[in-house]
Amino acid sequence: MRYISTRGQAPALTFEEAMLTGLARDGGLYVPETIPQMSPGDISALAGLSYEEVAYRVMRPFVGTSFGDTEFQDIIARAYSGFTHDARAPLVQLGPNHFLLELFHGPTLAFKDFAMQLIGQLFQAALARRGERVTIVGATSGDTGSAAIEAFRGLDNVDVFILFPHGRVSEVQRRQMTTPVESNVHALAMDGDFDDCQAKLKDMFNDFTFRDEVRLAGVNSINWARVLAQVVYYFTAAVSLGAPARPVSFTIPTGNFGDIFAGYIARRMGLPIEKLVIATNQNDILHRTMLTGEYRTSGVTPSISPSMDIQVSSNFERVLFDAYDRDGKAVSQLMDELKSGGFKISQGAMGFLNEQFYSGRVSEEQTSATIRAFHAQTGEILCPHSAVGVTVAQDHLGTTPMITLATAHPAKFPDAVEAATSIRPALPEAMADLFERPERVSRVANDLGALEEFIRKRTKT
Ligand SMILES: *Cc1c(COP(=O)(O)O)cnc(C)c1O
Numbered sequence: 001m002r003y004i005s006t007r008g009q010a011p012a013l014t015f016e017e018a019m020l021t022g023l024a025r026d027g028g029l030y031v032p033e034t035i036p037q038m039s040p041g042d043i044s045a046l047a048g049l050s051y052e053e054v055a056y057r058v059m060r061p062f063v064g065t066s067f068g069d070t071e072f073q074d075i076i077a078r079a080y081s082g083f084t085h086d087a088r089a090p091l092v093q094l095g096p097n098h099f100l101l102e103l104f105h106g107p108t109l110a111f112k113d114f115a116m117q118l119i120g121q122l123f124q125a126a127l128a129r130r131g132e133r134v135t136i137v138g139a140t141s142g143d144t145g146s147a148a149i150e151a152f153r154g155l156d157n158v159d160v161f162i163l164f165p166h167g168r169v170s171e172v173q174r175r176q177m178t179t180p181v182e183s184n185v186h187a188l189a190m191d192g193d194f195d196d197c198q199a200k201l202k203d204m205f206n207d208f209t210f211r212d213e214v215r216l217a218g219v220n221s222i223n224w225a226r227v228l229a230q231v232v233y234y235f236t237a238a239v240s241l242g243a244p245a246r247p248v249s250f251t252i253p254t255g256n257f258g259d260i261f262a263g264y265i266a267r268r269m270g271l272p273i274e275k276l277v278i279a280t281n282q283n284d285i286l287h288r289t290m291l292t293g294e295y296r297t298s299g300v301t302p303s304i305s306p307s308m309d310i311q312v313s314s315n316f317e318r319v320l321f322d323a324y325d326r327d328g329k330a331v332s333q334l335m336d337e338l339k340s341g342g343f344k345i346s347q348g349a350m351g352f353l354n355e356q357f358y359s360g361r362v363s364e365e366q367t368s369a370t371i372r373a374f375h376a377q378t379g380e381i382l383c384p385h386s387a388v389g390v391t392v393a394q395d396h397l398g399t400t401p402m403i404t405l406a407t408a409h410p411a412k413f414p415d416a417v418e419a420a421t422s423i424r425p426a427l428p429e430a431m432a433d434l435f436e437r438p439e440r441v442s443r444v445a446n447d448l449g450a451l452e453e454f455i456r457k458r459t460k461t
Contacts, residue, residue, distance in 0.1 A: 003032055007028030019119070039270065089103055111143075138160070163190045165196065172434065221256045246401070275358055277360065279393070285313060290357060324349050360391075370388075442454070
């Protein structure tokens with residue numbers, strides 16, 4: 001199994017190389033050269049298996065020879081052992097033909113744990129075998145950073161630096177990043193918004209001297225291994241509702257297009273998914289793109305679902321690559337145009353995107369109203385991101401079961417939830433003392449040279 005860049009100019013890599021590299025050297029993202037297929041028989045055979053066993057069967061073909069069979073099984077077992085629900089990703093029913101896939105039972109209470117816990121174990125195994133050390137730098141709108149710090153804290157062969165927009169993450173998110181005591185993890189509060197953090201990260205990857213000097217590695221949702229880990233729960237959810245005999249639909253609260261891209265891969269592998277619905281908050285570049293055929297950025301407006309406050313949706317490049325028949329030159333050109341504000345998608349490519357995705361946008365008021373209504377009707381307390389998904393999903397209910405992804409635990413966003421329901425959701429037991437733990441954070445400027453110097457001084461390479 002080989003991985004190729006969406007911009008067509010970087011060398012093809014193995015799974016392990018693509019994982020350790022993150023962003024391709026031509027600025028593109030790695031995607032598998034071919035998509036492994038699961039037959040209806042293969043999918044039926046997943047019924048009744050544990051989450052870990054399904055994970056193994058779904059991901060194994062993508063990993064190729066990078067990890068041995070038993071090694072990979074052990075890695076999966078370790079990755080999910082810290083989850084507090086035995087099903088890992090349980091389904092609850094919200095109403096007729098509407099289900100919620102709870103992805104927040106991992107150690108930092110957001111779906112990011114599914115990918116990050118796995119990637120931590122994969123990095124550890126690969127680096128130990130190679131006798132190498134890497135510097136992981138990540139940008140976060142909140143949940144990626146806490147999940148990364150949790151997954152990599154105390155591991156031998158990595159230093160981790162997480163850039164988050166100062167003052168723009170929730171207090172629980174910040175504390176999850178600033179309270180771990182291990183000296184190999186660093187939380188950096190940067191001046192600016194998430195897109196500024198993401199832009200600085202990209203600049204570091206494009207500074208090849210720095211990149212090679214600190215052996216830079218990335219674990220943002222551009223990392224293929226993360227997308228792959230997220231494909232698994234589309235299978236477990238669909239199979240538990242009767243797939244492959246019965247198709248299902250999914251609605252996904254979306255920011256960087258990572259989680260929904262995993263659903264698209266599940267469909268390409270053969271999982272019968274009828275609708276894949278993009279749900280955005282007021283930062284709605286993806287919804288506007290689906291409506292107008294133009295991908296054009298505007299400023300970020302902070303919302304009560306901050307993990308989706310994004311205007312440049314990195315993983316969208318991966319689906320564009322397919323929409324343009326895997327023409328790396330065409331994608332490169334679009335990404336050049338993006339530097340000056342946006343691009344128009346060709347009619348053929350838009351036809352492809354309209355076949356694959358539906359979309360909807362949710363206002364702040366609607367998000368709160370949904371949290372309030374579903375709490376009253378079902379007792380389920382939704383986090384604001386999940387509420388964005390549930391709101392959009394309601395426009396797509398029908399005879400096919402709809403599964404909305406619940407991407408975070410409500411206690412991660414207690415202010416928004418309390419404003420909507422008058423209930424302040426409590427943190428789970430393991431995190432109950434989060435507000436008493438001392439914080440460790442460095443305030444940094446939105447300045448490439450200063451950031452690189454900061455990181456250089458603190459790496460153990
Ligand atoms: C990251 C995140 C999202 C957006 O996911 P993408 O994969 O970036 O589209 C939605 N909700 C929560 C809670 C998140 O942490």
